[in-house]
Amino acid sequence: MFEAQAPTEHLATGSGRGQARLVQHQGQGLVLRHYRRGGLMARLSEDRFLREAAHRSRAMREFALLRLLRSWRLPVPEAALARHRAHGLVYSADIAVGLIPGSRNLVQRLQSVRPTPADWAALGRAIRALHDRQVFHADLNAHNLLLDAQGRAWVVDFDKCAVRPGDAWKADNLARLQRSLRKEATRVHPYHWDEADWTHLTTAYERPDATPP
Structure with a gap:
């Protein structure tokens, strides 16, 4: 099989x-x-x-x-x-x-072109959707986030992940992702990342129902 x-x-x-x-x-x-x-x-x-x-x-x-x-x-x-x-x-x-057709992970996207504010917002809303259901991602990093050709965001690789109570770990999930983005900036060239882009993601995470930028 x-x-x-x-x-x-x-x-x-x-x-x-x-x-x-x-x-x-x-x-x-x-x-x-x-x-x-x-x-x-x-x-x-x-x-x-x-x-x-x-x-x-x-x-x-x-x-x-x-x-x-x-x-x-x-x-x-x-x-x-x-x-x-x-x-x-x-x-x-x-x-x-x-397979999610037409998708690339966030690192691959950053290597080719700078994601738009709407792309970052889509990623923030996707993460928030998981957190609203108490889904803990054990390795939330820039490789495990995808954007497809329609601008939709996806989260992949749920090894060692689980539905978990509480809220404290959610901030740690986001911090892990931010560290991943910064780490890749030291390893990958070209890499179209700007610290200001993080605000687009976190704003959509905090207000998922707001109108996208």
Whole structure:
């Protein structure tokens, strides 16, 4: 079910580990992501995790969360397929989500052209929509935000994310995104980012019903 049909295309991802690729499944474009470890644990195993019940594995939790978020009509991709493969005391996992046609992540967009105030506002409203439903994104960064050809904003990559009570973490989510934008400014050239653009995003986040700029 998960075997990629040629041709395949590697896609930019938030982690930078190159684990996502575009595949075709029954005539539909899917983004297939293989779960990999990061940090020091990757030195022990690149893509193996301690065995647990399949429904508690990373792929199945992300799959279930995406299904829930789509039922709430939030701007996230459609969960298509998930796989949990046991290997003795460990497991590996994959997930496939629907391709959002004509979309590029925010870093790719910033490399080619400066997003408009309306683009930043769309991103702010998308984040606010998730936060209004108490959706915590564990890695909200500039790679995990997309803009499509119609100017709509999307949020992707919900590994280790969850519905979480409280409000304090919401400001931390935004701060993480701002740090990501600033970090990419030191790594990517050209990069059409201006600190003033952040105000367009936060204004729309704080007042999502206001008329876009």
